[in-house]
Amino acid sequence: MSVAISIRHLCKKYRNVNAVQDLSFDVHEGDIYGFLGPNGAGKTTTMRILATLLRPDSGEAHVMGHNVVTHPHAVRPLIGYMPDSSGAYRDMLVVEYLEFFAAAYRVPIDRRRRVVDDCIELTGLVDKRDALIEGLSRGMRQRLGLARCLINDPQVLILDEPASGLDPRARIEVQEILRALGAMGKTVLISSHILSELRTLCNTIGILDGGKLVYSGSIDEALARARTKLRLEIRLADRHDEAGKMLMETGGIVEISVGEEILGVELPHGTADFSFVAEALVRNGFRVLTIKEEEVLLEDAFLHLTGAGA
Amino acid sequence: MTIHLPIVWNELLRLGRRRITYINRTGPLLIALAFLSFAMAISWYTDEIFTPSPETFGSFMMFLVAIIEVLTGFSAPMVACATLTDEKDENTLGLLLMADLRGWDVVLAKFVSVFLLSEMLLLSAMPFIGFAMIFGGVDLHTVGMHAAMMTSFLIMACAAGTYFSAVSPQSGLAVTQTALLLGLWFVGTSYVDYNSAAWGLPIGQPALGVLTPIWGASGIPLAQMLPGVFLNMIIAAACLFEAVRILPRQIHARADAPRTAKVRGSERGRRWARRSSEPLAKLAASSLRSMGFSRRSIPMRILAFLGLLTILMFPVAGLFMLWILVFRETILALKKAREQGALDDLVLVPVSDEALGVAFWRGHTCATRMYFAAIVIWFAFYAWFMQFDRNGVRMLLIFLPITIAAHINVTALSCVAGTARFRYGMTGSLWAYLFVGGAVIGLLMPLYVEYLIGMFPTTRNLVYRTGAGYTVLAIAVYIGVNVLGHLASALLAVRCLGGRLRRCAGLQGT
Structure with a gap:
């Protein structure tokens, strides 16, 4: 071209x-x-x-x-x-x-x-x-x-x-x-x-x-550059607090935030496979409704690349 | 070098949709007709058996033609001043030059369109020329000479307007610069005797009280007119060449302007602009900057200085020029304030209507204060000049109140008229033009009446019988009406302005 x-x-x-x-x-x-x-x-x-x-x-x-x-x-x-x-x-x-x-x-x-x-x-x-x-x-x-x-x-x-x-x-x-x-x-x-x-x-x-x-x-490349961490949004049927504690004990997780409906899980940068999170939740009897990777927006990329988001 | 016809067509189309074009078309004719009606009424009053000779009739008709020409000669270049500045204002100049057009295409087409318009404006003079030729014994040679001189003047004036339109960031500044150049031309050619009989005398002679009955171009030898025509062509060519040269630069300069604009220390440092309690201070400061006088180049300063000095030496033209400059500034400042939203801010200021009106008026007086000195200089020149004239003292007495009152009135009247119609700046212009037109006629009328009185034996006898009573009475009434009218309108303007501003913004007065 x-x-x-x-x-x-x-x-x-x-x-x-x-x-x-x-x-x-x-x-x-x-x-x-x-x-x-x-x-x-x-x-x-x-x-x-x-x-x-x-x-x-x-x-x-x-x-x-x-x-x-x-x-x-x-x-x-x-x-x-x-x-x-x-x-x-x-x-x-x-x-x-x-x-x-x-x-x-x-x-x-x-x-x-x-x-x-x-x-x-x-x-x-x-x-x-x-x-x-x-x-x-x-x-x-x-x-x-x-x-x-x-x-x-x-x-x-x-x-x-x-x-x-x-x-x-x-x-x-x-x-x-x-x-x-x-x-x-x-x-x-x-x-x-x-x-x-x-x-x-x-x-x-x-x-x-x-x-x-x-x-x-x-x-896509701009978004990839802006992706400095992997964050999952997990919706459970109930017992968000317990699930949070359980996952922290599992290890390999940076941070957990517990909301009323959403359990936020932050994984280390570069983590490609996060299936272990789902396995752990199912194994411990938690009813998982959805697991979604948090989307990186162009706004995030913009702030990251211009240094405004630092 | 081509005339890009679509631009010509486009320009004429747009001009045809503007109200100012209709005003320009009908204004001079109405003023001439008003003059004619008044003269006829006075003639009837002073001498019921008034039967003018064909020569007098032809001379008078050509005088009316000269009035139309003078007004057209001023209005056409004013339209030219807006051609390219409007493009800049509407952000279309860059788009135009981005098309497959060169500088010549744009400048020449703009010039031609305005010139065509000005020739159309002159059509209103045709009936008077016809009467002069049929009943007044004015021959074709005289009319031809007149037309040739007028055309050459319009070519020069429209080219000058186009040039200043290319150079100036705003049409108001272009109008001021063009008016100065034309004033310079007007006085210069009159002093060196080019065109003077055709241009200088119809206005200058009645004002000076000289009773030589020469109107129009009659009696001017061709050899005397040719240098004037040649001079006009030289000026026109220079203006157009310079406009073409400078136009592309203007686009780049305009693109840079917002980033590089600086407030000069002299503007920032005005005491009235620094006072935060003054509700109008910011607007006035903004108006002053927007007028762009501080950005004028050195050649323009020289031109302005010379122009002012020269036109001031020419009595009626000088006064006329001052009027134009003053009310243009006022209207411009209003328009700019309206566009920038400064008026909206002002009407929300928690002060009384009267205080707002006074502040508004003061601010615009500040904006036009540079002309106060010019008025004084004009008066001094005129006083000096008049000492050699037998009518000097009488003329001073007439001009003194008019000169001072005119400034007050025009400023106030323009403020009221301009703000009364938020969206249309031209309404203010119309009011001001009407006022100035009326004032000029009012100024000349007693003198012309005197001229008529002097011309006709029966009338002269009447005056002899009554002594100088009529003249003194006419002048006294004239001065009285003017002064009272001016003061009343100024007081009214200040009283109403604040409330009117607020009502226009949909707010209740305080």
Whole structure:
């Protein structure tokens, strides 16, 4: 798979603030790459550099093989950029706005209407086609921003917090659109604060902290790194206290926490086989309802990798 | 270098949906008609058997055309000032340049759209030109010269507006800068005698009390107009080239701006801004910063200084410019405060409506205080200038109360009007424009009446019979009405402002 976005030793400084420091990573074609990081980590700066709207102080960034600094005009037709505060002409109709940008991207006039219609349909704006942009809800404006991004049929989409400020339903709808775009083979670089949505959407993530990349790779690997201990959640029919005491005497267990319905059991890091716990419980006559390995969330991975969870 | 027609179309479409466009279209015509009605009424009153000669009629019609042109000449570049700053405000400039468009595509298309609009605005002058040609004996040559000069001026003015729109972070600042440049042009070309008969005299002569009946471009030789037209084209080309050069940088600069913005020591250190008990201190400080005067570059400072100095030397134009600058600042500060949510914070402050109103007014007076000095300088210049004029003392007497009162009134009135409609900053502008339009007409009207009196023998006889009674009475009434009106509106504004602010926010007054 060839590289769609390549960043090498990218640096950007605002006066005394290092927004981005020695950033290097690749995004492959067809990837949906999630860009994570706390506020001020440098996500937007990186995205704006990729979108040719900001010049880096040093380093290189390439989109589909074109340098964003030296060949911005070659990069621009290849990308669709949606800023965090997506701009729109408030006194235009949805269809007029999209037709205008289609014209700005030099979409031939005979194809223009069809392209606009396709984008409107893909982003679910059919009902709002002739609505004034000023009257659109935030969710609809985000969709409009997405539609504008797609107007030139870009190979790479750079989306800065596309779901921020949306209600859960609108967020799910935007996710579905992004999944559809991923299925169409577009490369998507997306930043978000809502980590759970990236978990289901992205196949690769990059985590920025203080302008530095602290992780870039698959989500599973990030989760594995965050897994520093194995914790089991055991539900018994009764006698949680007794079961806790019994297990502590069994050995091979780091810590036990007893709740009203759940018995929490922490095993040493690296334990792969925890069947001995179930065996011990059954052998001592406890009625086991469920044993579940506690899931490591992307939030945990994020906190672990950025050092905030320490 | 191409004119990207979709941008032109888009710009005209959007302008067509804005209220300000309708105001710009109808305002100058209404003012001209009001002028015409008033002049006719006065003529009828002073001399019932008034039958003007064709020459006088044509001259008067061309004067009305000049009024429309002057107002269009100011309003068109103001629209141009918003073209690119609006793109910056709406975060669409980056999106536009990310499309397959170059700087020239954007700048030229914006310029062309505003120029087309300004030409459309001038259509309201057509009936007067028609009357002047049919009944007033004004020939095609005069009209052609007039049109050529006006077009060249509009090209220059729209290009200047587009340039400052490209340079400035906000449209208000662009308007101020453009107004200064146009003021410089206005006075400069008048002093060196380019275009002066067409531009300077219709406004300047009545104000100066000189009774030479030259309106419009009649009587100006082509050789005298060509340097002016050439100068306009040079300025326009320079503005457009510079706008194209600077536009891409603006995107990068804008991206950097939020991170690199700094509050200057001089702004932070204002005593009124540090007082925590002052409910408006934060808003006023914010307004001052948002106006961006502190970020003005050195060339802009020089331009502003020269512009102010020069326009101040030109009596009526100087006053007019000051008005524009002052109320633009006020409206801008209001708009910014509204957008930033500062007004919402203010109305929740536990002080009385009156205190809130006074604080609000004070804050905006602070925001426009830099013009107080300018008014004094203007007055000093004018006093010095008028000593050489036979009407100097009389003119001073007229201008003195108007000058002081105008500032108070415009600020207060704009505050009330602007805050009365939370969502639309242009409502404040409309009120202020209407006020200034009315004030200018009111200012010129007694003088024009005098001009009419001087022109017609029967009227002159009437004045001779009554001595200078009419003139003195007219001026006295004029000054009285102005001063009382200004003071009343200022008091009303302060009284109502706090309550109005709160009612707009859905709160009960205290």
